[in-house]
Structure formats: C-alpha cells, structure tokens
Amino acid sequence: PFACFLGLFFVFKKKREKKKLRNMGELVTRTERG
Numbered sequence: 001p002f003a004c005f006l007g008l009f010f011v012f013k014k015k016r017e018k019k020k021l022r023n024m025g026e027l028v029t030r031t032e033r034g
Contacts, residue, residue, distance in 0.1 A: 008028065008032075011024065011025065011028055012025065
C-alpha cells in the first residue's frame with residue numbers, strides 16, 4: 001500500500017499548508033488509529 005502512504009503524506013502536507021484542513025487531518029488520524 002505504498003500509494004496509501006503517499007496519500008497520507010500529501011494529506012499531511014496539505015494540512016500543514018492549510019490549517020483549515022486540521023479537522024480532516026484529525027479525522028484521518030482517528031481512522032488510522034481505528
């Protein structure tokens with residue numbers, strides 16, 4: 001699942017660029033944690 005990792009990396013980058021996506025980042029982290 002290298003593509004998944006890349007996707008997550010992109011999400012993190014976007015999150016850093018746009019703090020507005022902080023909610024999205026938190027959601028992703030929650031989903032990753034399960």
